[in-house]
Amino acid sequence: MTEEDQATPAVEGPLLAIELSQRSGGAAVIDASGDLHTVGFEGGRRDRDDVLPGIHAVLARAGVAASTLRCVAVDVGPGGFTGLRISIAAAQAIAEVANATVVGVPGAVVAATATPALGETLGEIVVLSAAKAGTAWRTRLGRDDTDRCWRIIGDPGIIDRPDDRACVAVLADEHVPSELVRSTVSDPPVHSPSFDAAAVARIALGGGPDLLVHADPARLMPIYPREPEAVRRWRSRPAR
Template identity: 30%
Template sequence: MKLLAIDCSARLCAACVYDADARKELGREVLDLGKGHAEHLMGVIEAAMKAGGLAFADLGAVSVSVGPGSFTGVRVGVSAARGLALALNVPAIGVSTLEALAAEARVLNGPCTVLAALDGGRGEIQAAVYDDVGAILFVPAVIDLARATLLATEYDAALAGTAAEMIAGSLSGRDNSVGPLGSTADIGVYARLAAGKEPGERPKPLYLREPDAKPQAGFVLPRSG
């Protein structure tokens, strides 16, 4: 089966095509945008498909990062993946950012339990814990540094994500492996994880906290009647 993986959860706008049977990446395209994923995603997908020598009709599944991450980027990626999957009549498969970071940490450090943690600002950390084969031990949640430190100690976990160094600094006398340190994993990690999943419900964004931008109630017109 050939699979298309998409990630817009952070600064990167990334796509790759992957041969699940051969366990081989066929082509990729990655842009470091910061913003503007909606304007560039289809071009990135087309470039990855071209690099892999594939047509859309060759795809057996579409996968996407569901977050946590950028509210706008995650929404753009999930919408595109669901739209492509519907048009091609193939499954859409969601992979969380935390799950992918933990998988990348196991590639770097060998089999291990991983606390994947993203710095959400305002003292918030978005985190989850996965065991040495990727099974979830602590479900994704918003926690504080004290709780993250306890989790790292309790599970003797390697640390991954943008909050990894912060957590490592609070671990007195412990030497937990640290890395990767990014806000998302390599796009190939998403593809490999998706290839090992059974299709289930359609992917939807994983939002662990409310967006910073909220409607201004003062501008809402009262309903009549």
């Protein structure tokens, strides 16, 4: 075991998980007994904040005080800029108060775990997300046992052409161009991805090399395939 491995904090319950990479999200708590409690909410509303009340509600339902949390896990994307910003900031603040470990879970792993159509799927799959201007963010994942977590294969990245490697399934929403969903070597089924906080919680407790685990909440960062539009506009503003 390397020095870096020894320094990685443990991931254990009570654990709070937050999912807000999409418009609809939620929170989940795994209590000290291993029981799962969930609540759903909408993110990015202008008229009211449903996120923090939802987090407070699921903690109360689980009988867990925020100060006793050992871990706070959150989907770190790719996903909606506003939702990721809100959920990651909430995770950081709660973890800071509780002195809890933070766990960043890549959105592709959440999608593979939460999508019902992949419940019995084995082999290699592709998750396409963050579509823009004829491109998308591609993540390959695989597993050889349904009792195991999906693991990322290789390095995710932006693609602008059909895949040339076989897979058993593709996850892609309606925004991904159809030409990117097609494969040049196979014709896998295409499913719309699902995301939920319960999956984030299960993945975090399951551990693995794809998780971003930090003792310092400030180190938790989102996965942005491209520079956020708000940042791009700020950089391109006229000099005064």
